[in-house]
Structures are given as C-alpha cells and as structure tokens.
Amino acid sequence: MSKDEKNKDLSRRDFLQKGFRLTAALSLGGLGIFLAKDASSEDGLWQIDPSKCVQCGRCATHCVVTPSAVKCLHVFDMCGYCDLCGGYFRPEAKQLHTGAENQLCPTGAIKRNFVEDPFFQYEIIDELCIGCGKCVAGCDAFGNGSLQLQVSHDICVNCNQCAIATNCPADAFERVPSSKKNISKGFSGGEDV
Amino acid sequence: MFKVYRNIDFFDCPFPKGSKKDYSTSLGIRQCFQRILPLGSGQKFFEKLIREISLVLLTLKSRLCFSRLKPRLIPLILVLFLSIFSFDASAQRFPKPEFESGFEQEAHQLTLPRSDFMEYFDVFVLLVAMSLITWLILKKRSRKGVFWMSIFSILYFGFYREGCVCSVGSLQNIALALFNPGYKIPLTVLAFFLIPLVYALFFGRTFCAGVCPLGAIQDIFAWKPLQLKPWLQKMLGLIPFIYLGLAVLYAATATDFVICRYDPFVGFYRINAEFTMIVLGGLFLLTSIFIARPYCRFICPYGVLLNWMSRFSKYHMTITPNECIQCKLCENSCPFGAIEIPEVSVPKEPKKKSVRRFVSLALIIPALAILGAWTGAQFHENLAMVHPKVKLAEEVFIINENGGFDENNTENETLEIDAYRRSGQAAEELYAEAEIILKQFYTGGIWLGGFLGLVFGFTLAGLSLFRYREDYEPNKGECLSCARCMDYCPVEKEITVKN
Numbered sequence: 001m002s003k004d005e006k007n008k009d010l011s012r013r014d015f016l017q018k019g020f021r022l023t024a025a026l027s028l029g030g031l032g033i034f035l036a037k038d039a040s041s042e043d044g045l046w047q048i049d050p051s052k053c054v055q056c057g058r059c060a061t062h063c064v065v066t067p068s069a070v071k072c073l074h075v076f077d078m079c080g081y082c083d084l085c086g087g088y089f090r091p092e093a094k095q096l097h098t099g100a101e102n103q104l105c106p107t108g109a110i111k112r113n114f115v116e117d118p119f120f121q122y123e124i125i126d127e128l129c130i131g132c133g134k135c136v137a138g139c140d141a142f143g144n145g146s147l148q149l150q151v152s153h154d155i156c157v158n159c160n161q162c163a164i165a166t167n168c169p170a171d172a173f174e175r176v177p178s179s180k181k182n183i184s185k186g187f188s189g190g191e192d193v
Numbered sequence: 194m195f196k197v198y199r200n201i202d203f204f205d206c207p208f209p210k211g212s213k214k215d216y217s218t219s220l221g222i223r224q225c226f227q228r229i230l231p232l233g234s235g236q237k238f239f240e241k242l243i244r245e246i247s248l249v250l251l252t253l254k255s256r257l258c259f260s261r262l263k264p265r266l267i268p269l270i271l272v273l274f275l276s277i278f279s280f281d282a283s284a285q286r287f288p289k290p291e292f293e294s295g296f297e298q299e300a301h302q303l304t305l306p307r308s309d310f311m312e313y314f315d316v317f318v319l320l321v322a323m324s325l326i327t328w329l330i331l332k333k334r335s336r337k338g339v340f341w342m343s344i345f346s347i348l349y350f351g352f353y354r355e356g357c358v359c360s361v362g363s364l365q366n367i368a369l370a371l372f373n374p375g376y377k378i379p380l381t382v383l384a385f386f387l388i389p390l391v392y393a394l395f396f397g398r399t400f401c402a403g404v405c406p407l408g409a410i411q412d413i414f415a416w417k418p419l420q421l422k423p424w425l426q427k428m429l430g431l432i433p434f435i436y437l438g439l440a441v442l443y444a445a446t447a448t449d450f451v452i453c454r455y456d457p458f459v460g461f462y463r464i465n466a467e468f469t470m471i472v473l474g475g476l477f478l479l480t481s482i483f484i485a486r487p488y489c490r491f492i493c494p495y496g497v498l499l500n501w502m503s504r505f506s507k508y509h510m511t512i513t514p515n516e517c518i519q520c521k522l523c524e525n526s527c528p529f530g531a532i533e534i535p536e537v538s539v540p541k542e543p544k545k546k547s548v549r550r551f552v553s554l555a556l557i558i559p560a561l562a563i564l565g566a567w568t569g570a571q572f573h574e575n576l577a578m579v580h581p582k583v584k585l586a587e588e589v590f591i592i593n594e595n596g597g598f599d600e601n602n603t604e605n606e607t608l609e610i611d612a613y614r615r616s617g618q619a620a621e622e623l624y625a626e627a628e629i630i631l632k633q634f635y636t637g638g639i640w641l642g643g644f645l646g647l648v649f650g651f652t653l654a655g656l657s658l659f660r661y662r663e664d665y666e667p668n669k670g671e672c673l674s675c676a677r678c679m680d681y682c683p684v685e686k687e688i689t690v691k692n
Contacts, residue, residue: 031367036380040378044382054615056611074301075291075301123299158306158307163454165582181305
C-alpha cells in the first residue's frame, strides 16, 4: 500500500468519524431539547393513592428499607375521635382500654389520648409503625378512613423503581412531583401543608 | 359493637375474601353495594342513598347493642340522616366533633423529602467527577488517579446516595418519558442520562472508568483477570443489546424498570438488601476477580449507548503518550480484551470471493432484521405477561372460564385477584385495557426483534471487516478508559525543549 493510498484511506476514515460524531451529537442534543421542553424541574417521588390502596400488607414487607418507608398517617381533620376506634381496637376486643390484648396494631404504634368525654385522639408513633396497614383497614371499614398509608419521604430512598410499586396489587403507587408529595382522599386535612 | 358489625346480614352481602380475617368479613359496606347494584351511572344516586341509609342503620344497630354509647351520639345520627340529602359521596360516617374543652388538634406531620437542591448538587458532583477523571486519564495519564476516583464514586454515588442516582437506570426514564406524555421526567434524571454520553462522544467512556459506582466496585475486584477468547467475548457482548431492548420495551410500556429491579450492587450500597440481591451481587463480584467487570461488559445496557458514542470520540485515550514502538508490552495488559493488535498485512482476497461475501451480507442483514421482527411479533404475548394488568386479565379470564369467582372459597386467592374483585371493575373493561397493552407490546415486539436482528447482522458483518492498523490501539467502543495499559507503555512523554 503506497503512502498516498494510506493517507487517502485515513482521511476517509476521519471524514466518516466526523460525520458520525456530528450525527450523534445532534441526536443527543435533539433528544435532550425534546425531553427538556416537557421535563419537570422537580424531583420525582413515590406516593400511595389512599383511594386505591387495599391494605394488603405488602408495604410492610416489600420495601427496600427496613422497617418500611411506608407509614400510617393520621389525617386528624377526617377523624371522628371515636371512643370505639376501628383502627385502634381489635374486632374481638373485650374492653375498650389500652391493654395490648385489645390493640389491633401489631407494634403498638398507635397512642390513644383522652380528649374529653367521649372523644379520644389517636396518634401514630412513627418510630414504631411498620406500614402494615391493619389499622388503615380497620378505619376504612368502620370509621371515616382518616388513617391512611403514606410514603415517609425522609425515610424513602426514592428508588427509580419502587419495589413496593411493582408488587402493589392495587396499582396504588404513583410517581408524583415533589411539590405534590402527598396524595390524600377525602377532606382538606390530607392536603399539603 | 364489633360483633354487630361482623354480623351485618341485612343485605346478605357477598363478602370479600377471608372470613377468618379480622376485618375482611365486615369490610367495605361500600363494596357490598357495589356488588349488589350494577354500577350504571343512573343508579349512582340510588346507590348513594342506600349507602347512607345503611350507615345510619349500622349506627342505630350498634346504638341498640351498646348501652354504653353516650347519648351524644344521637345528634350524630341526625347528622348522618341529614347527609343523605347532601349527596356527598365522601361524607364522613362520624364527623369531627366540636370540642368543648378547648382541645386544639395537632398539625399533620408530613415528612419532607430530600430537597430538590440536593438533586441538582448530585448533577454538579457528576459533572465535576466526569471532568476530573477525564483530565486524570487524558492529561495526567494516571491509573492511580482513576483508582481513587473509583473509591470516591463508590463512597458518594454508592454508599451515600445508595446507588439511586444512576445513569444506567436513567435510560428507562428516558424511554418512559418518550412514550408516555403523562410522565414528566425530572431534569436531573435527564442530566444524568446525557452527561456521560456527551463525555463519551468526545473523550471515550471515562464514565465507565471510575464514575459509575457499578463499574467502580467491580473494577477494584479485578485481581486475576483472564483473557477471554475473542469469539466468546463477541458472543457475550450481544447480551447487553438484548437487555437494552427489553429494558426500553418494558419502560416504554410502563411495565417495569428491569434494570433497576435486577441491579446487582445496589443491595451492597444499601447494606440491608434482599437475600437474592446479595447472592446476585456477590456472584458478580466473585466473577469479576477472574473475568474483569462482567456486568459492564456483558450485561450493562447503558454501556451499549456509551459504546456507540465512544466509537466516534474525538479525544479518546491512547495507550502510548507518544509514538508506539511496537514493544508489545501492553498486549496482555488489558483485563477487558479491548486492545487491538496491529493488522498491517492481510492476504488479498480474490475479488470474486469478496463480492460474494458482500452480496450475501447485504442479503443476510435485512433477512435477520425481518426474521427478528417476525419473532418479536410472535412472542409479544409472552413479553406482555410481565405487565401486571395483562397478567391479571389473564387470571381473571381463566377464572371466568371456569365458572366465575367462588365467593365461598376465597382463601387461596392471590392478593391481586382479591384487590381486583374488591375494586368492582367489570371484566370487559379489564380485558379492553389489557388489549391496549397487548397492542403496544405487538408493536414493541416488532421493533425489539428487528433491532436485535440488525445487531446480530452487523456483528456478523463486523467479523469480516479488515481494518488497517499499524499500532497497538484501544478498541474505542469497548475500551473502558481504565488507564491500566498506560502503565505498561515504556514510551516517555515527549519533552519538548525549545531553544
């Protein structure tokens, strides 16, 4: 192969390289602009839609964080402050007092505070809540549905694909923008503050 | 009171799952009605009415059973009666009381996510890390620098960020955003996808060298790398294309993010991973002692994109800082088999033979693409079965074929079926939704198959290409810019002494 031929060959190679590089750069830029137009400046978060949630209990078992990043949130505005709380007492509860045998929560994460006759306030102790949703099911069945499962964003590591979402039987998990970090059902109390 | 609830029978409701379960017997008066009444829009009002009455009945019934209940509940009942006429679907059963003791309700304690600013900070760290490692490779030619950058990435992107700002996974967000206008991709994710590709287009795969936490952790395990046979390397190198195709298909149809689901190392970074993930990651790390970076070379789908970009990179790293002296010292230095040896003389082929090869390749490549597209279309139902909705529709279909739901025997039901039954969705509606997804998979299957056919075809064509090369050079596509080979080169950087 003569020297001229080699040079010609190399220049053709360079030409092709340049052409492909330009094409690649343009397509990357085009893709970037196309997506950036519609992109959101906020970060995406995972959240549960309580109106879809069926309290299957998988939130407690399928999260990559232990205990789960899903916790029960008590929307006080929706609560009836009942003495007989379907979220607090087991269905077979013999007495309406705070004895462990009467409580529905497996970890005792609900605190019952006396307010005034006959009303009681129920408070979730986040450190103890494992997100099993038993109280949520109870409240949904007998009460106002003021107990709702929500993702605790301070614990959630915000996986690109939420492990609970892939296993949620009710398809209740959604990607939400960070300004709408909570989805609530029912009354205004569940909205963002 | 609960006993009363458990024995609700005035409508003889077909109760949902698990009569032994705590609440499921009495669950969802709402759902009872949904099942009793066909959910036509005309009957919505009637349904609401009955629901409200039933609530009142419930309260009354419990009132009768529990003399303990305070008379104060009577106005409550009245309120419930009144709510019949409010037509408010979300009416409370037990409205919030007005406290006489001056009790102040607590504020809701909503948890705050990591601030958006920190996400932008991650992008900044990525930019700095990319620039720094590119400078270390191209200018400093320092393997040590690359190593320390790897350690930094493992610590920051790995353990601190727990592996979840990840360029590799971001390609799925891109696919989802492209095909689902409803999904708004965060700018930070877009940046994480684009930055490494842009760098690769100009400087080669410096991202792989030591910024990607998945690659970095494998790289420090590459103690006794073996050289793979070229044919084996080529064959295994086809896997990432398949993985890429599947990942894009499943992300575009909003089914699942498979790359994230089967990420082998994220479990290490989070420390409390599932057992299977630890085993998977452990196997990859054990393998990487002998076969350097198995995930990067033979699995990573983002690597395919970086490979394409890097092929046309302008300032790709070179083995020698100056002119190659053909000493062959670097020949076996690359643990990834990415160094190409000189090919100066190749026996000239008879023209007839090369023409025949060209023609046959020109026929084979489109044939493979068509065959692939056909195969993809044939298997679209199998591919779609991963989608939870399609799977559910299939299960519901089978149940309906076998005589519908058995209301008395719901113990063995899966949670999905249970949730579907409780949602009260009509089977036809579910089938229609599944049908749409199936159609998406049909189109997607054709594209996936066609793409894979083309990849196989071009890989085949690449085998018969002769590329004139005088020196030892890195294969720009496959080279991970780890800078190991540089240490083997005895050539000094040219010291230009002027005057």
